[in-house]
Amino acid sequence: MVSAKSLPPEFDRGVVTTVHQGDCYVSDDRDLTYSTVLGSCISACVRDRVANVGGMNHFLLAEQSGSARDRYGASARYGAFAMEQLINKVLTGGTGKKANLEIKVFGGGKINASLDDVGAKNIEFVREFLTAEGYALASEDLGGTFARRVLFKPHSGRAFVKRLESSENASIARRELVVARRGPAPKPAADDIELF
Template structure:
């Protein structure tokens, strides 16, 4: 691990969280299985943030090809991008975006990771953003560290025992389906 990640305050980003900061000594940390985490930074303002979300299975909704759960993912992305824009320069052209996760860590998860990867790529393309970096897919879990001030990210691929534990958590969450998207379709950009 690069030495800059060994110092300062570490804030854990759990599923459903979205944090933004310009603190030089802050590192965001998360562990991903089939979930996606986006790291968005305003290069000019040195303000960045991280989210963490899991999209459940497709619902077949005619209104949205991914269903209500994808609107939750879209909400998570809009929330992060808007927080960075509000705290930064407000200019979309200054944003750099890195995305991580989407692993297939359990056969029982019906490759939610692949759907998440498709979702995040289509979402960013539709909004006119390009990725500056990504580490997506595979059959492993990963720990992601992100410095919001500098935009540096570090990814460590985790062994199968950790992946199995994360898969159990994701299966439990997918079974509960407690992630309820906002009722109104509000465009936040």
């Protein structure tokens, strides 16, 4: 858990909404921060710079189907859906102009040897998806052998990334392995809103 003392001033107060696997949230609330923890997963943070509307998604591409008609496989279609959903929600809530979007992506770590480097496939997918759609990345923190906690302020577009200790990597890796083998894991029962 990131302590309030270690955060930049713009992250040290307000309401935090946790973004779990499969979630996609968009807001223009000045005091809202989205938070997620990523291992092999990817989170995109998309913001309309003019309207100050932004959002975050969180997806895991667990396996490729090898289908000849879909070069990314069934799981990448899920990633494509997550990206399209987030971009469309930000466009709808904002100015509707693609040129006003600022995109940041995070995650894709190799934290579980059992998952055949899903993180690298996720990184390749998100980069190819954005290039094919004509978007440039404003910033990224991808790859490595560690998990991350990502905080994102949708109103200002500010992002904060903390690399997590290796003890936390094991817990995240176990959860991702469950998802990869059985499909989406149920969301935690705990509240998804935290106060700093």
